[in-house]
Amino acid sequence: MFAVIIEETGGPDVLRYGEIATPEPGPDDIRVRIAYAGVNPADWKNRQGMLAAFRPYTFPCVIGFDAAGVVDAVGANVSGFTPGDRVFTPTNHGQGGQGSYAEFAIASADRVAHIPEGMSFAQAAALPVAALTAWQGLFDRGGLQAGQMAMIHGGSGGLGGFAVQFARWAGARVAATCSTPNVEYLKSLGVERVIDYRKENISEAVAAWAPGGLDYLMDAVGASTIPNGLDMVRTGGTFVSIPTLTDDGDIPAAAVAGAAKGVNRVFSTMVDVGCNVQLAQIAKLLVEGHITLPPLHEYALRDVARAHEAVQSGHTRGKIVLKVADL
Numbered sequence: 001m002f003a004v005i006i007e008e009t010g011g012p013d014v015l016r017y018g019e020i021a022t023p024e025p026g027p028d029d030i031r032v033r034i035a036y037a038g039v040n041p042a043d044w045k046n047r048q049g050m051l052a053a054f055r056p057y058t059f060p061c062v063i064g065f066d067a068a069g070v071v072d073a074v075g076a077n078v079s080g081f082t083p084g085d086r087v088f089t090p091t092n093h094g095q096g097g098q099g100s101y102a103e104f105a106i107a108s109a110d111r112v113a114h115i116p117e118g119m120s121f122a123q124a125a126a127l128p129v130a131a132l133t134a135w136q137g138l139f140d141r142g143g144l145q146a147g148q149m150a151m152i153h154g155g156s157g158g159l160g161g162f163a164v165q166f167a168r169w170a171g172a173r174v175a176a177t178c179s180t181p182n183v184e185y186l187k188s189l190g191v192e193r194v195i196d197y198r199k200e201n202i203s204e205a206v207a208a209w210a211p212g213g214l215d216y217l218m219d220a221v222g223a224s225t226i227p228n229g230l231d232m233v234r235t236g237g238t239f240v241s242i243p244t245l246t247d248d249g250d251i252p253a254a255a256v257a258g259a260a261k262g263v264n265r266v267f268s269t270m271v272d273v274g275c276n277v278q279l280a281q282i283a284k285l286l287v288e289g290h291i292t293l294p295p296l297h298e299y300a301l302r303d304v305a306r307a308h309e310a311v312q313s314g315h316t317r318g319k320i321v322l323k324v325a326d327l
């Protein structure tokens, strides 16, 4: 199959378009023929070798987590999927399988959901990692409730665009930070208090908006960009950080400080085992119009280096997707 492969970790120049053996599905797996691959910040970090702590790199390596396409083949134990079905998935890349910047990828069936009618491959490819991480950080680990006052630090990114909308859909009152060019974008997503971090003091803005302290805070940017986050959360509230691999501060010390203040201090990394149920739920919210898809920026697979430069800038509004094939 054709794929973008790396033979070594490094900068965007290590991304090469080439050929590699087509992966075979195991008994519980689905092989997906990919139409679009989604791009996440984890991809450039992966390319640079930053995921070595989680699993060894075996070269040639295909990176990329998110994929949307059609079922190509199913393992002996898989039911509910037939070749030709339109599906999306974070693939098995997180478990060491080859990634989604390729003609085909393998995913365990419990990580695969059908794409609902009315949703394109490009839209579906933008969902898995960003939307699942937002959902789990808000609800599974953050316990966000209707009526609570929530702030999303980094509301204009891929993850943040989902987080602010999920929080609103759940009935929370939502504030979010972004840079000046994204203020109107976040207003359009229904954010009640948009905080322009380039012009405003975040702490002062939050104190005026939520004088009793936030019930919930999500940091989707990095510890150095919100060093006083704990001070913004009320005792008994929740402060969720999404680990970035690049700017996480001192996690054990943060946990101790959170406990001392009586704040539920959480570091929430995406869990993809059995994520098919959440993927289907999120897709339903989209096609029913409860949330809108953040803006998509499309690149051809062969332009992957440019896509990586864009995501690595740290200022993507919405999501980047790679077109792999016309399906």
Ligand SMILES: NC(=O)c1ccc[n+]([C@@H]2O[C@H](COP(=O)([O-])OP(=O)(O)OC[C@H]3O[C@@H](n4cnc5c(N)ncnc54)[C@H](OP(=O)(O)O)[C@@H]3O)[C@@H](O)[C@H]2O)c1
Pocket (backbone or CB within 6 Å): 040, 041, 042, 129, 130, 133, 153, 154, 155, 156, 157, 158, 159, 160, 177, 178, 179, 180, 182, 197, 220, 221, 225, 242, 243, 244, 268, 269, 270, 311, 314, 315, 316, 317, 318
């Ligand atoms: N551990 C996990 O399971 C997991 C899963 C998903 C994502 N992540 C991590 O979560 C982070 C966000 O992911 P993403 O997909 O949303 O990234 P993204 O699409 O690149 O968005 C990043 C956003 O951060 C904002 N930003 C940059 N500097 C900022 C600052 N100083 N203050 C406030 N906002 C700032 C940018 O907004 P402006 O352009 O408006 O400044 C941009 O929209 C990444 O580090 C990613 O690796 C971790």
